[in-house]
Each structure stands twice: as C-alpha cells, then as structure tokens.
Amino acid sequence: MAQIKKKPLRRCAGCGSMKEKTELIRVVKTESGEIKIDQTGKVNGRGVYLCKDPECLRKARKSRALERSLRCSLPPDVYDELGRQLDGG
Template identity: 50%
Template sequence: MPRVKKVPLRKCVGCQNMFEKRGLLRVVLTPEGSIELDDTGKRNGRGAYLCRNADCLKQARKRKALERAFKQSISSQVYEQLEQKLGTYVQKD
C-alpha cells in the first residue's frame, strides 16, 4: 500500500477557512517585535496565515484577529504596509 503524504493545512485568520499551507501568506511576529510578511514561511517567530486576498486582511483587521494571534496591539501603519505588500503578492500570482 503506497504512503500518502499529508498536506499541511492552516487556517486563514481573516475568513477562517482551512487551506494548504503553501497557498497562504504567513505574517510573522519576529523575536525583535516587528510584524512582517514571511516570503519563505520559515522565519523565526510566531506566525499567522492569510489568504492572498485583500478582503481577508480587511476582515482580520476588523475582527482584530492578528492582534489576538500575536497577543499585542498592531498599529495602522503595520496594516497599511501589509496591504501594500499583499497587493504585490496578488499581482504576482
């Protein structure tokens, strides 16, 4: 019987749906305290996942999902930076 490799799933903090890990963007709280998009998915720090959809970021902001995930408040400047970077990721795909 052939072995079936499990595909890691993660939940989007915006829409609360489960997706393959590779299809999501990882937002990471680095040990230095900055919040950034993680291109590789392997950076050190606490991570939260978002769909490649600007609406999910808006929902996450409205429900303060990233603030709960990182257990700290997030400034509006960080959300604006995430929106700009998310726009470049969506355009690439």
C-alpha cells in the first residue's frame, strides 16, 4: 500500500479553500518589490496563492485580496497575465 504523505496546503486568496501548492498559482512580491507570477514555486519573497481558476482570480481582484496579502498595489498587467494563464489552462 502506498504511504500517504501529508503535503503542505496553501489557501487560495480568491475562494479561500485549502489546496496543494501544485493546484495553485503563486504570485510573488520579490525583495526588490517586483510582482511576479511564480511558475516554479521557488522565487523568494512574499507569496500569495490562487486556484488555477479564472473565477478565483475575479474574486481576488474584486476583494483586493492579492493587494492585501502582498501589501502593495498590483499592476493591471499582472492581472492580465494571470487571466491569460488561467484561461489558457
């Protein structure tokens, strides 16, 4: 029987559900204050997570959850890029 490993869960800033990191997309504010969409999960900085679901992005954008988590404003092009990535799968 396969051993069940506990994987760390992260909370989606949109819907608030807990999921494995691999099911989420990570947005990071780097030490230089740059906002990046982190494909690797290895970028250093303050991160916030979203389901790979455009609906969660919409919710997070409406509630400004990403801004609150990252403690800065997000440029519109970050939302655009997120939207593209989530819609494209």
